[in-house]
Amino acid sequence: MNQRIPVTELESSFRGRASEALADSQLRTNFRTAMDSLMRKRADAFSDPDEREDLRELGNHIKARALSQLPDLLEQLEAKLTENGVKVHWAETTEEANQIVHGIIEAKKGSQVVKGKSMVSEEMEMNDYLAERNVECLESDMGEYIVQLDGEKPSHIIMPAIHKNRHQVARLFHNKLGVEETDDVNELIRIGRRTLREKFMEADVGVSGVNFAIAETGTLLLVENEGNGRMSTTAPPVHVAVTGIEKVVENLRDVVPLVSLLTRSALGQPITTYVNLISGPRKPDELDGPEEVHLVLLDNGRTRAFADAQMRQTLNCIRCGACMNHCPVYTRVGGHTYGEVYPGPIGKIVTPHMVGLKQVPDHPSASSLCGACGEVCPVKIPIPELLQRLRQENVKSPKEHPQVKDGGAKYSRTERAVWRVWAGLNTSPAIYRLFLWGATRFGKLTPKNVGPWTQNHSAPVPARRSLHDLARQHLGSQGTKGGRS
């Protein structure tokens, strides 16, 4: 079993970690600046609201079509890829996926792996798994390289080192690479480029993620700006791609709107520097490219989300990061507060299926349901609706058969009782009006300290007369007529 090795000493709960993050003014500044910039970039890239909304709808339909035929498309993908010379593997758990990847490396007697960006490999905690087996796995995406150097996890799915400013990176490079401390970002990038080029050349295996897997042609599509993805998938003799099962789309033409949605939503770019379509290993007469290409298809709870039609929509995700860029909670606490691989709104709705609600009991309620995420999701995942659903699953009693892994993590007889009383109060007009009378009459007796509310607010004091009372007086007898009883 993968031992979860915490790389920083963090409080064990969302609220605890949130408190720490909120107190870190450097982190707050870094995130506020970064998220504001990313929001602006996205808005500029989608300047025509009709085109934007039509495209989001199309993206939503394309993903829904793929999910509605997922098993058939996976089989078609496998058949086409196999025809093209790619070896396809299936893994239900991250443990299995790690075993498969390690097996491929071992067969080549490899000891050095270079990795392009892959969030799925973070789910697998692949770097740690391989390190325990004496295989060095080096991140080549600049942001991932930086967090790896610092022994951290990524704090954003697109910009892993967004929580660091250039001084922090300069200090890190100085400490870990022994280079002179410099604030010049260009110089820092040059240092990274030099260090990693050596690794691209020497690596036995290159690991990458997949943005879209195309069933029609048996093709893996990757997007990137740096070139490390191309390096990792071209230079080493073996390329292993790891992906979730939900990344498959039906037709080649389906990627046209999806790539546009992805690059514009993520970074406000019309397109990334490189769009890389891989359809097989090196052909017999070709001079470069990996001789072996593998694809590992990972479940890790996705079939659980898939089982429920409402929660299946979680799998629309194309991993753009727009939701977290627009989230007022994420902006203030940063990615590490979530304590899991995927942060932000998408993290909150997908993680329960992967690791169970018992591990992330606060995820569903770590949101004010403001809806900013749902408004920007390029594939129209109804994130607030799914958070709502997860809250329902979270408070279910065992008798109510929660539909999410380890549902009922927040089941509380006490809280249930409180809501029963609330319901009784609000469905009995006589009791409700009695309550109003009491609250307004004795309003001044409200204690100054009412728990979490008064942490941030003065004690709430009810008015002297309720609206029921004022309305009755103002409107006279005619105001009390109700509907059909």
Added chain:
Amino acid sequence: MSARNNILNRLRTSLAGTEPRPDDFDEALVTEPWQYTPESRIQRLRALMEAVQTEVHQLPADQWPAKVQALLESRNLANILYAPGTAHGQKLAEHWQAHGARQDLVAYDRPVEQWKEELFWEVDASVTGTVGGIAATGSLVLWPDRNEPRLMSLLPPLHIALLKASEIEDNLYAIMQKQNWSAGLPTNLLLVSGPSKTADIEQVLAYGAHGPKELVVLILEDQ
């Protein structure tokens, strides 16, 4: 039961009694907002490319070898990687011969394993062809093959790309359909839209992350 079967069975159980959704792909949406007149097409391509630091030149088709030589001269580069098995590779070699150009022509004519060190560290530039361009996103389409391998457009710090003006299409969908990609893709098909870059440090844009630091596009006008 294999992982494969478990996964597929679970998915099929979840979908029992349902129908696949219809294909309502909207061609107009991915083409109409991204259509250009012949004049504005090149303008659009240039504008987008130059916005991300690509150097773009428009010139008559037969002048490109001289332009390549000039680019290498002005940067004081020692060599250039080229594909001898291609028509444009041969043209380059002829020009070099005829003009006694001093930069070394490095032929990519053997598998990468045989000369990795040199390819990774000692090649200053490369010149490749393209199979087209995309105006909407300012992109080149590269279709590497045995003659012009993938690493050519990735390893050297300077990549020079030859793009025929007549092969610039409006948008990705148009070129994908025109060239019938779904009938058969190469091992690796690439869209290249600028020199390599990253904004991973404080969102400050820096060029030359891992791919070429400089991209020069020569748009060749047919006479």
Added chain:
Amino acid sequence: MSELFYDAAPNATRVAPERPKARAYPAKPSEITLFGTCVMDLFFPEAGLDAIRLLEREGIRVHFPQEQSCCGQPAWTSGYVKEAREVARAQLNLLDNGQPVVVPSGSCAGMFRQHYREVFADEPDTLKRVEDLAERTFELTEFLLHVCQVQWQDLGKPTQIALHTSCSARREMNTHLHARQLLGKLEKVERLEHDHESECCGFGGTFSVRMPEVAGAMVQDKTRSLMDSGAVEMVTADGGCLMNINGSLEKQEVRFRGRHLASFLWERVSGEKTS
């Protein structure tokens, strides 16, 4: 084309609902039912009265059924479906009177218009009445603007205000647009934009008590940004946000405060001082 495809199977893969068309507003009615909301009932009843006055000024007879209580949102957003449904059913029955229902809160109006169909998703027989209620529900600002088509004269002194709109009001009911237009009718009122205007104030109902650390940071930022706008006061059409923001301002012991939009509008339009 896809509208013709309808897979009724409950486990069919879903697509996003069709985008709502622009709302067609009816002519001004002679009577309406006011749903006051529980927050307004207890904490801002005068604003509720001001809402009634604004409506009566348009010649509308306002009914206030005394049996009303809460729309059910607190239980619904906490995941307690059964309890939310019981309370929602009581309001649904009460409001089943064919009259337009005007709600001085975007989030409660949104509950009726969008979320009741989720609350009663398992009861196809109830859904018809839910749709009927949704059709007849109007948030106060949209009702004044689009149904009453108010003609106002601004009787107040020149002033500058900042407008805060609740997230659900904004996203479900476009209240921010309606409120802006209503305020635009008052010649001596200048509306100042504030930084991160569309960002959540941190109330989120139970969120503010379940995650007080984050909610606290959010309301701190929101109050800061409102005060930095240069406005004399803040107005908002939502009682929850008002409670949240004013509660924070009071704790910060600053002079700046917010008011319910209904009270602000009534004051400007009637010349009477409101709370």
